[in-house]
Amino acid sequence: MKFLRAVPLLLLVAACSGGGSSGSGGNQAKDPVVEDYPIAFVRRQLSIDEDGILLQDDIYEPYEFFAGAELILKDRATASATETIITADIFDGEYDVKDLNTSADGTRLIFAMRAPEIEDADDDEQPTWNIWLYDTDTATLSRVIESDLTAEEGQDIAPAFLPDGRIVFSSSRQRRSRALLLDDNKPQFSALIDSQQDPAFVLHVMEADGSDITQISFNQSHDLNPTVLSDGRVLFNRWDNAGGVDKLSLYTVNPDGSDLAIYYGYHSQNTGTEETQAIFNRPQEMPDGRLLVTLRSPSGITFGGDLATIDGIIYSEAYSEPEQSGELVGQASLTVGEVSTNDTISAHGTFASAWPFYDGTSRLLVTWSECRIVEAETEQLRTCPETLAEDEEVQLADPLYGLWIYDYIAGTQLPIVVAEEGEMISDGVILEPRTEPAYISDPVPGVDVDADLVQESVGILDIRSVYDFGGEDVAGIEVLADPAQTSADLRPARFLRVAKAVGIPDDDILDFDRSAFGRNRSEGMREILGYTPIQPDGSVRVKIPADMPLAISVVDADGKRIFDRHYNWLQLRAGEVRSCNGCHTSDSEVPHGRTDMQVVPAWAGAPTSAAPFVNTEPALLAEMGETMAQLLARLVGEADLEGDLSYTDLWTDPAVRGKDVDILLSYSELTTLAPVATTCLADWSSNCRSVIHYExxxxxxxxxxxxxxxxxxxxxxxxxxxxxxxxxxxxxxxxxxxxxxxxxxxxxxxxxxxxxxxxxxxxxxxxxxxxxxxxxxxxxxxxxxxxxxxxxxxxxxxxxxxxxxxxxxxxxxxxxxxxxxxxxxxxxxxxxxxxxxxxxxxxxxxxxxxxxxxxxxxxxxxxxxxxxxxx
Known part of the structure; x- marks a missing residue:
């Protein structure tokens, strides 16, 4: 393995004894304010396999259990402060702890912990990850979900407090998705990720006492590391892996699961060293609104990477130009020296976690490891060299992560906890008060929720025009919308197809032949929920089943998809109305879905009120700015999905020309077996599915x-x-x-x-x-x-x-x-x-x-x- 040339090591780490410091910025004075706040951290053993090889840390495997961790509390952020192991005596044996987080008032510590392995037990009989809470005022430690039966229903990790006291967390329990399986006459199970390896972790919310657990995200791969932004939205890492695209980006969602949107980095996956893939791991909002992340490879032996800030308020991608060209504007390294993100020599060391101070300073509580190599001849450890010969190969030593206060402006480091060989500090947080995030109620204030839609368990998808690509009119919408200028057979987009992902069980539930996926396993399995006509102006407004991962396709009069397949799943909650301007290609870098970054729509809709669209039925009077689909919804009610591709010309004014020919492509016309239930052939409902099997x-x-x-x-x-x-x-x-x-x-x-x-x-x-x-x-x-x-x-x-x-x-x-x-x-x-x-x-x-x-x-x-x- 060839490593990068080393840059000068700016922070030479001396043996730590108490309050000393070292670094390029000179000594850092003690701050009594900082020292008054407790800190908590996880000390763990490095996991070594039977061949003496350090096991890799893989972000895509959040269920992994590494025995030999403990959660420690210090009453002050100094090296000399007393350590208290707050998870001591909880279990008999080696357990694991991770994902530390705190309440806004700084009095409670919340985290994920897993009990020790049960010897000779099967995987499904092993303990699960659970959410635990420590109250510093009462010095009490408790599992949030008290019931053993409920706690063991899934793997629960990565908790964060919501402003109303509830807890958002990532879990494999998939509570709502499992319940919906009963509607399909299937057993309840947690569906596997797109690559069919392990159950998907998705976001859930529960009350502070562990009751009322509600699933709020619906993905076919993992949703991880939720954190609450100052405006009340939940920011998290979403793994988009449909079709094997393999992107781990930042998304936001409201606490009730509405308004899911890409926030940052979907097209900026290769911002690591030498433009390698780098993950925006463990996002945390800083006091100034920027996001603090550890920028690192998805898996590796260094367990860490660079410290970076993301300006997601202004930017949705890293670079100023598409395809990762132009200037790096959306994010920046916080470190005072160069840090490698891909397991190569990193002269400035590597960072495994970071937590901001909220006292107006530029300090962070970080877990940091010096860069060290193993001398080939002596097998002794030494600091990484500043330079390497072109053909020189070196062996990196195991990381040695300690806990530090890192000032990225002053360029100083203050040691707080020094790790010993064979162990690391993997998480660190400060129990410091900070401003409580804004509260977003369920439903969102100012948004009217139709009780009938909630009862029906559907949402509404409202698209202004499928011919709007990132604010550009790609087809001449005004001409297409005018029946005098364009007949229906000349409009390329005729129907919207809605499909859902099919949950795949593990082998314990169903050991089926994987040849069933066909030639392209990465597409998974899909069911078609139905179709709706696209109106002449390209608009769509239709009811869609809630609480499931969905994919939409624009199809022609023959039912053939005319735009690229998209590889990220859409979701709607019951009663939610999801509006968007139009469509986009899979490589478009326009920030689709972010309401605060919407471009001006290409289609303005009706130019005036109390008048029909040009050359359309005189009785169809529009309101200014309304689309054709919105007009129909207002006059005749919200459209349902249909099993048939069915179109009737509602728009052409007979005084202008004759009506367009109807379209009806129906499964009932098949002589062979139709892929739907017999009842759905006669009456399509929101529970109907088209399930196609080749044989x-x-x-x-x-x-x-x-x-x-x-x-x-x-x-x-x-x-x-x-x-x-x-x-x-x-x-x-x-x-x-x-x-x-x-x-x-x-x-x-x-x-x-x-x-x-x-x-x-x-x-x-x-x-x-x-x-x-x-x-x-x-x-x-x-x-x-x-x-x-x-x-x-x-x-x-x-x-x-x-x-x-x-x-x-x-x-x-x-x-x-x-x-x-x-x-x-x-x-x-x-x-x-x-x-x-x-x-x-x-x-x-x-x-x-x-x-x-x-x-x-x-x-x-x-x-x-x-x-x-x-x-």
């Missing part, structure tokens, strides 16, 4: 008899897909399937859990030829990049010769590109069924709609793990 819903389309009869009933043609697209003809003879596409239901050679047709449609496959009556991959000679033929060589590089003494050519297969991708509009398959296509009229419109939506949600083999074969 049950797509394969039957290929096998459905499509004979064409003449007037006498005689068969004049057979357009059944498998008649031509199979490896055997009507006489039973082996043949090459038409277009080299086998749509049969035999077991695939790619994965025997799939039908051959699935792999043939979605995976590039070798071109076949018939050799002596056997289908075999066609082989051709390989050529190098210069166009020269490639021949086989032996281990010594000499040509391999055949019996005639000629060199043996290297033969390779010729692959045929798959006919489908996980985007219907980009799949060549559909061109065959268009007007003038070779297969025009062979498939029903409803069948093509079903195939398109199946592709757009990810082309999974199954979309319900409980319907998949067991492993």
């Amino acid at each position: 049950q819903h797509i394969q039957p389309i290929w096998e459905l008899s499509r004979e064409v009869l003449d007037g006498t009933g005689a068969v004049i043609a057979d357009n059944t897909c498998t008649v031509c697209h199979s490896p055997v003809d009507a006489a039973g003879a082996t043949r090459i399937p038409d277009a080299q596409l086998d749509l049969s239901a035999s077991a695939s050679t790619v994965n025997d859990a799939w039908f051959t047709s699935y792999a043939e449609l979605l995976v590039d496959s070798p071109e076949l030829e018939l050799v002596n009556g056997i289908l075999s991959p066609r082989l051709v000679q390989e050529y190098d990049d210069n166009g020269n033929p490639v021949f086989e060589v032996d281990e010594e590089g000499n040509p391999v010769l055949d019996i005639n003494g000629d060199p043996v050519p290297v033969m390779i297969t010729v692959n045929i590109a798959s006919a489908m991708t996980d985007s219907a509009i980009e799949s060549a398959f559909f061109t065959l069924f268009q007007n003038g296509g070779a297969h025009q009229g062979y498939l029903q419109d409803a069948e093509l709609r079903l195939i398109a939506e199946w592709l757009d949600i990810g082309a999974q083999y199954y979309n319900d793990p409980f319907a998949a074969p067991v492993d």
Whole structure:
């Protein structure tokens, strides 16, 4: 491993004895005000595996248990102050403590603690992480959730006090999500993260006595490290990992779970050393409104990184220009020396945690480790060198994190607690009074909540125009909205599709064959909740089920997605009205969702009140600024999602021209099995779902008899897909399937859990030829990049010769590109069924709609793990 050149070490750490200090800024005088406040910290043993290797600290694994920690209280922030182990005698054995936080009045300490391992017990029988509270006034320690049964329902970590005394925390219990599983006739379980490794931690709120536990965030990966901002919102780390995007950004949400929004850094993931990935870990608001974070790699052996501030009030991304170009404006390092964030030599050491003072100074309580290496020859420890030769490799020593008061302006450090070899101080907080954050009530003041929506457990999504991309009109909204200028068939966006993520259970609940995900496991499984028409101006207003991770797609008249898939989940709480200006591409860096940074919308809506939109029905009188969807909601009520793609022209003024042709693409038109319950075919409700499985819903389309009869009933043609697209003809003879596409239901050679047709449609496959009556991959000679033929060589590089003494050519297969991708509009398959296509009229419109939506949600083999074969 090659390390960066070291910079001069600015803070040389001397042995600590009491109140001494050292550093580039000179001595720091004692501050009696600071010393009056208690501090708390976690001292823990470094975790070493059986080979003597230090275990990595992985932010993405918040459930990890590292035995051998203790929580300590000092009554003053000085090295000489007495230490009290406040978690002593709680457990018999080695336990773990983390995630310290304090109340605004400085009298209470809240944290996560886990009891010792139970020897020989299964994982599901081990203790869980629980939230604990220490009251300094009464010197009492108690678990917040008193009931053992309730406490053990999930892993609870990272607590913070809300202004009304409640507690927000991250937990795997997923209380609301588990309850909703009962509506789907599934057992209750905590769903796994997008990568299907461990249960997802999401945000919950509970009363101070541990009652009334309420889930407020709905994500398919972790929501971590909640902290309460001065304005009352909850700021936290959200891991967006749908489709394998792997971003850990800062989000905000109200304490009731409404108004979820990206706050900072979604497109600024690589602000670490040499532009490597760096996580904005453990965010904490400073007195001046900036955020204090430890900027570090997601996992590593140093356990820490740089100290950085984020100016999230002004900036939502780190750089002044998109794609991490321009100047670094959104964040800045706080340290007086250079700090590495990627486990390389960091001359100024590394920081594992930081807590601001609220006394108007530039001081922080930090856990800091000097940079040390192990001498290769002597195996002795020494301070990292200031310079390294280009090819020199060194071994970093284990970190040695102590507790310090760090003044980032004066450039000084005051030692408070010195760690010993093999241990570290991992958290430190000051029990100092600070201003209580603003209180945000449930519901949010000034926001009218419709009781009927709450009772129905739905929210409302209100989009001004899907043609508004970051404040830019990308399609000519005013022209599209005018029926005299644009007919419906010329409007690209016709419907909004809403889908939800499907919770995946662990193996103890259901051990199903993971081939059920299909060719792209990162998309997970999804259910379609329904569709709603997009109005001529691109506006949408529709009721959507609350309390679940949602994804929306803009689709055309055939039900094909026309914009990129987004990889962060949307959520609405019951009664919430979520408004946005428009859409955005997945790489757009406009701060979507942040109401304080909204750009001017591209569509102003109705130009005046008491008048219709231009050339529309005279009776549809708009109010100034209203969108077409908002007008309809006001006049006829809020729209529900529908199972069909159904459109009727409500807008065109008959005096201007004739009404547009209706659209109806309905599952009821399918001859094969529909992917919905029978009751939903007749009456779509908020509990209805479209759940598409390849074997049950797509394969039957290929096998459905499509004979064409003449007037006498005689068969004049057979357009059944498998008649031509199979490896055997009507006489039973082996043949090459038409277009080299086998749509049969035999077991695939790619994965025997799939039908051959699935792999043939979605995976590039070798071109076949018939050799002596056997289908075999066609082989051709390989050529190098210069166009020269490639021949086989032996281990010594000499040509391999055949019996005639000629060199043996290297033969390779010729692959045929798959006919489908996980985007219907980009799949060549559909061109065959268009007007003038070779297969025009062979498939029903409803069948093509079903195939398109199946592709757009990810082309999974199954979309319900409980319907998949067991492993």
